[in-house]
Amino acid sequence: MTARFPRHVRVRARAEYDRAFQQGRRTASPLFSLHFVAGPPPARLGLAVSRKVDPHAVGRNRIKRVLRDAFRQLRPQLRAGDYVVVARRAAADTENRLLREGFIGLLQQAGALPPPGAGGTIPPAATAAPPSHPASDDPADGSSLPA
Template structure:
């Protein structure tokens, strides 16, 4: 797997961010807000982590680093378009694992990432056991309703 995050998979220009905010479909969670605009491949990521989220640059950079890594790993499965993630205050206090899981669940809720287990690997349900009640009842009045 290519571990790089090249320029062509980044939302960089202000106009691209504005388009995502104005035309994008918004999905939110306590950690993030996601604005998604369908578009041509490849899937691209834009991040907005303000000083209101964490006043320290090291904290903001950690959030961005975790989100970039998660996006890089999920990119082959994602729908084509622009993904702009806006971090919320709760993200600063969350561990890296919680940030990754929150990002993945947000992508699933937005409908851009398939749900886990949707690839057909779950075994089918067991067939229903035959009922111990007969299908029809021999009643004197000729009706076939169960007792």
């Protein structure tokens, strides 16, 4: 996968943001608010990080950079549509790892990503070990060990 974040996977126009805010399903956490509107592929990301979140551009850009990177890596697993993330004040004081974990948790809460460990407790048949066969007592098959 490339490290780029091309224009076609970004929510860019004001009308697209308005549609997400008005028609989208909202999910919230202490760090972010997520508005999701199902749509045609690919999954697209829009970010809103205001000066109220962090008055310094460096801090706002850090939050956006972390979210873009996480989205870029998760995009193949996400449902098609527009994801608009609005950062909250607590995000400014949160370290990058926790921002990423908070974003992933919000996507799982919204149903866009499967929860961790959703595979179940029974291993798939392809990975199960074949049944072991005890050694036969019949010397004709050649599988018995000498005594």
